[in-house]
Amino acid sequence: MSAVLQPASVEELAAAVRSAPRVIATGAGSKPRLSMVCADAVRVSTSRLSGITEYEPSEFTFTALAGTPVREIRAALGERGQYLPFDPVLADAGSTLAGAVAAGINGPGRWRYGGLRDFILGVRLVDGEGRLLRFGGKVVKNAAGFDVPKLLVGSAGRLGVIAEMTFKVFPRPLAWRSLRLPAVDEIAKGRLLAELGRGRWELDAVESVVGDPVVFVRLGAPEAAIDALAKEIMDRFGGEILGEKEAAAWWFDAAEFRWTHPAGAWAKFPLTPSDGPAFATWVATHPGARARIGAAGNVGYVSWPVMEAAAECPWRGVLLRGNGPLWPGPRRLTAVAAAVKAALDPVGRFPGLED
Amino acid sequence: MTRPEPSPALRRLAAVVPAGRILDGPAQLAAYESDALTAFQTRPLAIVVPETQEEVVALVRFCHAEGLPFVARGSGTSLSGGSLPVAGGIVIALNRLNRIRRIDLDQRIAVVEPGVVNSAVTAAVQAHGLHYAPDPSSQLICTIGGNVAFNAGGAHCLKYGMTSNHVLGLKAVLATGEVVEFGGASREQAGPDWTGLFVGNEGLFGVALEITLQLLPRAECFHTVLAGYATLEQAGDAVAAIVASGLLPGAIEIMEKLALEAATAAVHAEYPPGCEAVLIVELEGPREVVAADRARLDALLAASRPVEVRPARDAAERLAIWKGRKSAFSAVGRLSPDFIVQDGVVPRRRLGEALRLINGWSREMGVRCANVFHAGDGNLHPLILYDGREPGALLRAEELAGRILRMCVEMGGSITGEHGVGVEKRDYLPAMFAAEEIACLKRIRSAFDPKGIANPGKMFPEKGAPALVHAGLHPLEKAGVISRE
Numbered sequence: 103m104s105a106v107l108q109p110a111s112v113e114e115l116a117a118a119v120r121s122a123p124r125v126i127a128t129g130a131g132s133k134p135r136l137s138m139v140c141a142d143a144v145r146v147s148t149s150r151l152s153g154i155t156e157y158e159p160s161e162f163t164f165t166a167l168a169g170t171p172v173r174e175i176r177a178a179l180g181e182r183g184q185y186l187p188f189d190p191v192l193a194d195a196g197s198t199l200a201g202a203v204a205a206g207i208n209g210p211g212r213w214r215y216g217g218l219r220d221f222i223l224g225v226r227l228v229d230g231e232g233r234l235l236r237f238g239g240k241v242v243k244n245a246a247g248f249d250v251p252k253l254l255v256g257s258a259g260r261l262g263v264i265a266e267m268t269f270k271v272f273p274r275p276l277a278w279r280s281l282r283l284p285a286v287d288e289i290a291k292g293r294l295l296a297e298l299g300r301g302r303w304e305l306d307a308v309e310s311v312v313g314d315p316v317v318f319v320r321l322g323a324p325e326a327a328i329d330a331l332a333k334e335i336m337d338r339f340g341g342e343i344l345g346e347k348e349a350a351a352w353w354f355d356a357a358e359f360r361w362t363h364p365a366g367a368w369a370k371f372p373l374t375p376s377d378g379p380a381f382a383t384w385v386a387t388h389p390g391a392r393a394r395i396g397a398a399g400n401v402g403y404v405s406w407p408v409m410e411a412a413a414e415c416p417w418r419g420v421l422l423r424g425n426g427p428l429w430p431g432p433r434r435l436t437a438v439a440a441a442v443k444a445a446l447d448p449v450g451r452f453p454g455l456e457d
Numbered sequence: 458m459t460r461p462e463p464s465p466a467l468r469r470l471a472a473v474v475p476a477g478r479i480l481d482g483p484a485q486l487a488a489y490e491s492d493a494l495t496a497f498q499t500r501p502l503a504i505v506v507p508e509t510q511e512e513v514v515a516l517v518r519f520c521h522a523e524g525l526p527f528v529a530r531g532s533g534t535s536l537s538g539g540s541l542p543v544a545g546g547i548v549i550a551l552n553r554l555n556r557i558r559r560i561d562l563d564q565r566i567a568v569v570e571p572g573v574v575n576s577a578v579t580a581a582v583q584a585h586g587l588h589y590a591p592d593p594s595s596q597l598i599c600t601i602g603g604n605v606a607f608n609a610g611g612a613h614c615l616k617y618g619m620t621s622n623h624v625l626g627l628k629a630v631l632a633t634g635e636v637v638e639f640g641g642a643s644r645e646q647a648g649p650d651w652t653g654l655f656v657g658n659e660g661l662f663g664v665a666l667e668i669t670l671q672l673l674p675r676a677e678c679f680h681t682v683l684a685g686y687a688t689l690e691q692a693g694d695a696v697a698a699i700v701a702s703g704l705l706p707g708a709i710e711i712m713e714k715l716a717l718e719a720a721t722a723a724v725h726a727e728y729p730p731g732c733e734a735v736l737i738v739e740l741e742g743p744r745e746v747v748a749a750d751r752a753r754l755d756a757l758l759a760a761s762r763p764v765e766v767r768p769a770r771d772a773a774e775r776l777a778i779w780k781g782r783k784s785a786f787s788a789v790g791r792l793s794p795d796f797i798v799q800d801g802v803v804p805r806r807r808l809g810e811a812l813r814l815i816n817g818w819s820r821e822m823g824v825r826c827a828n829v830f831h832a833g834d835g836n837l838h839p840l841i842l843y844d845g846r847e848p849g850a851l852l853r854a855e856e857l858a859g860r861i862l863r864m865c866v867e868m869g870g871s872i873t874g875e876h877g878v879g880v881e882k883r884d885y886l887p888a889m890f891a892a893e894e895i896a897c898l899k900r901i902r903s904a905f906d907p908k909g910i911a912n913p914g915k916m917f918p919e920k921g922a923p924a925l926v927h928a929g930l931h932p933l934e935k936a937g938v939i940s941r942e
């Protein structure tokens with residue numbers, strides 16, 4: 103493996119990008135496929151580019167450097183009763199905030215108010231020519247200029263290196279309850295997910311394990327209201343309330359992806375609830391594969407026991423760990439994607455969109 | 458009466474779309490000369506009114522081949538000159554592409570054409586307990602295509618976000634003629650968020666042909682409170698206290714005295730007497746949650762030294778509160794023959810300071826200014842009154858608007874929260890972004906539109922401003938159909 107640069111300021115980050123003809127940014131490495139690119143690329147680590155640079159609880163915003171661990175942000179917000187509602191994943195694994203943005207994966211809580219893309223307000227990035235550029239804003243509402251911050255969500259370091267980000271945050275609900283609801287098979291599950299999504303309860307998270315006849319639901323609300331909501335859901339669909347410890351363990355496992363094969367491939371696929379049965383059937387054709395459905399049927403995660411991901415995928419997704427194309431599944435290459443890539447990275451310093 | 462011979466470009470254009478789609482009579486052209494920012498007017502070469510997506514694609518490919526500028530247009534309610542025509546170019550009016558192509562209740566999405574009116578989406582799904590959340594106060598008339606191009610907001614942005622937070626995917630014909638599909642029916646994505654980049658492009662990338670919108674369950678219960686304060690500072694302090702408490706209201710709005718007087722005169726809104734400012738707060742959600750939050754909100758408001766607090770006791774009283782609020786701008790408009798509305802953003806904690814500055818300049822310059830704003834997200838909507846017949850009045854109004862925009866940037870905010878840059882604020886873009894950043898935005902624009910034919914002259918500073926003329930309210934405002942928020 104080639105050298106690793108560790109810039110300690112945004113200016114040093116820009117200089118690091120300029121210093122090599124081929125560059126890939128890396129965070130904590132918790133989504134290793136994203137930075138598994140040609141061997142001659144110099145790795146620019148964000149590990150020393152860390153810290154919350156501004157936090158204004160009264161504005162519902164904070165700004166942090168690229169390598170700031172998600173765990174640190176969660177703790178700082180928690181002290182002021184706030185949170186990132188999309189539940190950034192892999193906090194325990196040391197995931198960095200920029201890594202979360204570049205990977206574009208959300209935790210279970212994304213169901214309620216939306217994902218990373220809905221909370222990112224502004225970015226500073228280093229483009230392929232090593233320029234430090236700022237887009238978006240630092241206030242919760244801003245419509246000036248193109249929405250480059252959103253474009254970077256899921257961009258896997260192919261369009262630029264994120265130096266700093268500003269996010270919107272929300273007050274954290276005061277109480278939580280988790281329920282386990284029965285669903286005899288994947289078809290019943292699909293119907294249950296749709297009904298839960300249309301209900302009046304404003305659920306926080308709706309997740310399930312493919313092949314298990316249950317759906318896990320999390321509620322976040324004021325203490326005085328939450329038991330009535332939980333009871334109504336159970337009266338309607340059956341099921342039970344999880345004990346506090348059991349609930350914490352289940353959501354931790356979900357958000358940390360502890361359920362995946364640690365030495366096997368792991369991928370994300372955007373879905374709709376009606377894809378559920380076909381998705382489950384497809385997963386079942388791979389011996390030892392494990393899968394979960396999140397965001398009430400809007401996303402599926404698969405993990406294989408081996409590093410080789412499925413060669414043929416009926417859905418377009420992103421490979422987070424393992425060997426295989428970065429974007430498995432049917433491709434929709436557009437000419438404009440290549441043109442925007444060239445606008446941000448004219449010399450091809452970062453890996454190509456399809457590498 | 459004989460009409461001049463159509464230009465060669467027009468004659469070739471006529472071969473691209475079925476007969477009857479092209480309007481080029483003087484009266485027809487005049488109707489499209491402006492958008493809702495009537496101070497700018499430009500006469501286009503022709504208006505084309507396609508009826509199908511294929512016709513739009515053919516038109517854009519024709520424009521690309523000819524190097525002919527085009528401006529996509531929805532209902533022309535842009536407040537920043539976004540849909541102002543380009544001289545010598547065509548306007549592609551999308552109002553007939555107004556089909557709702559698919560509603561999926563299980564996935565809670567609607568797939569619509571760009572000419573569908575904002576409020577028509579909610580109307581189509583409300584029987585199923587769903588709604589489309591973004592609610593610009595022009596929602597009875599503005600189109601989803603226009604909302605997408607301008608990333609339109611409304612009164613509920615703090616909790617629910619803007620248009621971009623509700624667009625899951627879209628199909629568009631880019632200015633190169635390429636037809637692309639970004640995103641899709643899922644709420645999740647893989648790969649760079651092209652949909653997110655497209656929303657808010659101000660018509661500079663191409664024409665949206667089909668948009669996938671997320672629908673939300675309609676909140677079950679509302680608690681709407683109006684509180685009057687003797688001073689603006691007290692109203693501002695109340696907002697700070699609410700935000701600090703951990704409540705997340707659906708809307709937090711403030712109206713200042715001049716706006717209150719106008720609303721009283723216009724729609725017989727009743728406000729507590731002796732108030733400099735009125736605060737409107739709305740909680741929404743499951744009834745148990747609203748009941749719990751309501752107790753906290755009521756206690757906070759009681760402690761904020763209001764002149765009076767008036768909770769809406771039923772749906773009719775709630776609607777009355779919103780009617781006063783939503784009519785405030787057109788009501789203020791009646792106080793003056795002309796006005797411009799700005800929509801800069803300041804950090805919420807600096808709202809009080811921003812308003813003191815605005816009111817000071819207003820007095821000093823002798824230009825009246827009424828303030829109504831989205832206090833929850835720091836989005837100001839100062840309404841600057843002037844009489845266009847008075848020499849220099851428009852320029853003084855523009856001068857005040859400019860000071861306000863620069864103040865917003867200096868405070869760390871934005872020149873626009875939801876109305877877009879358009880023609881009006883293009884010279885202020887450099888106040889927010891460095892030259893290298895603007896150059897990068899332009900390169901992105903060129904990736905979508907290498908020939909610069911899609912809505913040229915908007916967003917980016919250019920030499921030579923379009924002619925400023927004075928004109929009154931948008932015709933639909935005069936008719937009382939829509940109002941400015």
Ligand SMILES: Cc1cc2nc3c(=O)[nH]c(=O)nc-3n(C[C@H](O)[C@H](O)[C@H](O)COP(=O)(O)OP(=O)(O)OC[C@H]3O[C@@H](n4cnc5c(N)ncnc54)[C@H](O)[C@@H]3O)c2cc1C
Pocket residue numbers: 492493528529530531532533534535536539540551571572592593594595598599600601602603604605606607608609610611612659660661663664665666875876912931934939940941942
């Ligand atoms: C009385 C009044 C109140 C308002 N209140 C609000 C408010 O509360 N919040 C808010 O955000 N805005 C508000 N606005 C501003 C305006 O309504 C919005 O900007 C709206 O989104 C414009 O929609 P439209 O259909 O009228 O678009 P137009 O004005 O016709 O077009 C606006 C822009 O969109 C582009 N465009 C239109 N259709 C397409 C398409 N299919 N593909 C690509 N580009 C396209 C145009 O080229 C233009 O640049 C208000 C305006 C008025 C007059």
